[in-house]
Amino acid sequence: MTSHPQNDGAPPPLDRRPPPPVLLLRHPTQFSVLDRPLPDTFRFLKPWKSPLPLGDFLSSADARAAEAILTSGMTPVTAEMLRRLPGVRLVVTTSAGLEHIDVAECRRRGIAVADAGDAYSEDVADLAVGLLIDVLRKVSASDRYVRRGSWSGEGEFALGSKLGGKRVGIVGLGRTGLKVAKRLEAFGCAVSYNSRKAKPYVSYPFHSNVCELATNCDALVICCGLNEETHHMITREVLLALGKEGVVVNIGRGSIIDEKEMVQLLVQGELGGAGLDVFENEPNVPEELLALDNVVLSPHRAVFTQESLSDLCDLVIGNLEAFFSNKPLLSPVLDE
């Protein structure tokens, strides 16, 4: 690795060195969907273009030159991979979630990590609100009713339930959770939350465990990330505490909810409804849900708007450029 004498060991800025090699684990869909080329200020190493299997490719001289890794949510960055690429100082992911990256190992090795920052949080928050209103007010169900001619044939559709005045519990008050809270307040909802620890600058009531939160709410919105603690955190007990009229909305990760239990409760009428963008085994959705009118289903596309994807592409390039120009990352993943 070259270093410019004037910067006492720090790498030269982007315009004064050859394009930094960046290991691209998979072509980022955000760029291809928008038909946006990757910037030529970087030399992207593309394992899928090599005849070698990934493991062998990582041992090659080409791969070992990599100074950064660009990944999406689909391809894991493991401790083993990092061990084989000692030149890597930065991992950039296009996803909001981090469960596919060994962040602890990155810290140990002094590798910086950048994620999707705020590029997605508005769109995800918007969908969470959209799903909640849809379930309560039966929007998709009544739209289907109209389109199959039942309004003129069979009469009025069933009544829904008012959103205003509902007690809504946000699970995970991060970037997205806070935006969901702000939106729901405007509808007259009473917002409370559960998080790893109480947030000092926030006035919403805090509940230290998610079951207690559910007991005191009419709806839960799951906004947290997936990790060891949050896996199957929403248990049968939590859902029962929400009650027969209770609604759960999930825009986090499918495995945060014990899906099998949730499906059973919905089918049995022990849970009022669900709005789901994520599932435990995508793109498979439990068959039983397809027959229910009180669930609203979305194919994990909460972030797929023109605007969010474009912002994300800008952010990825911005992070890479900043890092290699010795400037602060735009969306660093910080220790909490």
Next chain:
Amino acid sequence: MHVRPPKNSQSKDFLQMEGIGVLMTCPMFPYLEQELEQRFHLHRLWDFPSRRRFLEAHAGSIRAVVGDTKVGADAELIDALPGLEIVATFSVGLDKIDLGRCGEKGIRVTNTPDVLTDDVADIAIALMLGVLRKVCGCDAFVRSGKWKSGDFGLTAKFSGKSVGIVGLGRIGSAIAKRAEAFGCPISYCSRSEKPHVSYKYYPTAAELARHCRILVVACALTEETRRIVGREVLDALGPEGVLINVGRGAHVDEPELVAALLEGRLGGAGLDVYENEPEAAEELFPMDNVVLLPHVGSDTVETSTAMADLVVANLEAHFAGKPLLTPVI
């Protein structure tokens, strides 16, 4: 301010109201029927083969009419009920009531404002999210099994899009408040500019449509606002624009709207009301950039109950000689 009448009022006139003839124009809400039945002598217009047959039998005994957005109290009905004193509509909209005729005859009219404001505003936002984010389309995509063979396409971001409101009354203001929480810049048009409002004012719907991405109709239906959204407004909204209607079907030139959507001259539409309910612009059924709801703006258990209580309370107040809670005239 929400007016919340006491339930099951126990005034001493309560029992004496049993003989008062109240005509309900069509089925609207079982709870309302029950409450009216308990207090008055309730007649259901739909129990009769025709309006004429009902009038022949009972015209003279009717002192109150309870109507809604489907069947109200037109001049013909008003004239046929010599004992009519009050029309209490199970709605905030008054377009199905001949207010002029009521005024001439000294007949009181009440409606149900405020209690339904939140629900209608919520549906307006639901329609915006539904059209831009294709929430209903995504749901259909998953249910059909198509997700197993491919991903859904891109949708449009809602947060931050400019929203133009036609009519900044109770409902329009409630819509504005919600849209603001999504970072949407708000503008509006109205009969006249509102003095203490920070949103940008435009004097006409067309001017408003030129300056916003999402146009929402939330005004009352009057002679002036009939077809307030026509070709000119739709053209101004354009191929990226979205029309949301939570007012009345008659606010929009429906054939023009359908043509604009089918031809791609308008980006999308979210409709809760139509010119000829319950017929709902069938040509739009195959489109994925529209959301079509069966006039459910205020259709929640909570709000319907509050509306029903308000109708009953207004009638009780009238027949007890007390001030009406929510009089129109």
